[in-house]
Amino acid sequence: MTRAVVGIIGGSGVYHLPGLRNIREERVATPWGDPSDALHFGEVGETPVVFLPRHGRGHVLSPSGINYRANIFALKQAGVTDLVSVSACGSFKSELYPGLFVLPDQFVDRTFGRQSSFFGNGCVAHVSMAHPVAPLLAARIAAAAEAESIGVVKGGTYVCMEGPQFSSYAESLSYKGAGYDVIGMTAMPEAKLAREAELSYATIAMVTDFDCWHPEHDDVDVAAVIAVVRSNADKASRLLARLLADFPKAHEPCPIGSDRALDTAILTAPEARDPQLLAKLGVILARAGGAPK
Ligand SMILES: CSC[C@H]1O[C@H](OP(=O)(O)O)[C@H](O)[C@@H]1O
Numbered sequence: 192m193t194r195a196v197v198g199i200i201g202g203s204g205v206y207h208l209p210g211l212r213n214i215r216e217e218r219v220a221t222p223w224g225d226p227s228d229a230l231h232f233g234e235v236g237e238t239p240v241v242f243l244p245r246h247g248r249g250h251v252l253s254p255s256g257i258n259y260r261a262n263i264f265a266l267k268q269a270g271v272t273d274l275v276s277v278s279a280c281g282s283f284k285s286e287l288y289p290g291l292f293v294l295p296d297q298f299v300d301r302t303f304g305r306q307s308s309f310f311g312n313g314c315v316a317h318v319s320m321a322h323p324v325a326p327l328l329a330a331r332i333a334a335a336a337e338a339e340s341i342g343v344v345k346g347g348t349y350v351c352m353e354g355p356q357f358s359s360y361a362e363s364l365s366y367k368g369a370g371y372d373v374i375g376m377t378a379m380p381e382a383k384l385a386r387e388a389e390l391s392y393a394t395i396a397m398v399t400d401f402d403c404w405h406p407e408h409d410d411v412d413v414a415a416v417i418a419v420v421r422s423n424a425d426k427a428s429r430l431l432a433r434l435l436a437d438f439p440k441a442h443e444p445c446p447i448g449s450d451r452a453l454d455t456a457i458l459t460a461p462e463a464r465d466p467q468l469l470a471k472l473g474v475i476l477a478r479a480g481g482a483p484k
């Protein structure tokens with residue numbers, strides 16, 4: 192049995208995890224650089240939890256400046272098996288109103304200029320991103336929400352823009368026209384890297400605004416986003432507390448293979464692999480094999 196360790200990445204306005212007990216903060220180094228902040232180790236009930244504020248405490252890191260590889264590597268190195276990301280997002284649908292939680296099951300990556308893979312020359316790998324969200328983890332989040340009488344929408348497409356500026360009106364209309372549900376600046380490459388690291392990943396997207404397409408709502412700004420995150424803090428805490436308290440002791444094998452994603456992904460012949468890159472990959476390759484002993 193693999194013991195379940197849940198990672199929580201906090202987004203804008205979420206720099207601590209309420210309810211985390213026996214907190215031990217540790218600044219960890221990774222071969223990919225420094226994570227956004229110290230990891231906060233602790234427990235909720237009997238579940239081991241590792242929390243990381245994505246933008247760092249004090250919100251010092253811009254979406255484009257976050258070292259996503261270091262964050263995911265650090266969480267993997269800490270033993271995380273299941274990773275829940277909390278994110279503020281804009282909405283393209285009237286029925287997805289501010290305050291609602293959406294559990295996206297698809298992502299569209301419109302970022303550029305971010306390091307989006309652990310792999311590359313010397314060890315080439317192509318993981319599947321057909322289904323980026325681990326269904327059992329998303330179902331557990333939905334069940335926790337239901338148990339707490341918190342409304343969640345299951346499924347939806349989150350488009351990830353580069354930012355840091357918000358979208359123009361024309362961009363907003365085009366995303367809406369494409370049928371996307373919500374928009375943010377951080378789920379990519381986080382979800383891609385989580386898959387490469389064989390972590391089961393799901394996002395809780397908290398709708399904070401209607402971006403700038405809605406004729407009856409103001410255009411998004413930071414104050415509006417943070418006001419909704421603050422007013423939703425209690426709901427978000429209850430949802431996470433219930434999810435974590437009810438989490439099974441053993442990691443549940445992912446039915447779509449999120450936790451075995453490298454089994455069919457690595458293309459470079461074993462004898463042609465770059466030992467330096469293999470050494471850097473370390474814990475990422477530990478299960479699938481291929482790293483030097
Ligand atoms: C504070 S407005 C824009 C900012 O909020 C979202 O952050 P996160 O996904 O970390 O909650 C969005 O992606 C932008 O980074």
Ligand SMILES: Nc1ncnc2[nH]cnc12
Nearest residue numbers: 279280281375376402411
């Ligand atoms: N409208 C929006 N666009 C991009 N990121 C966001 N985060 C919160 N609201 C957002």
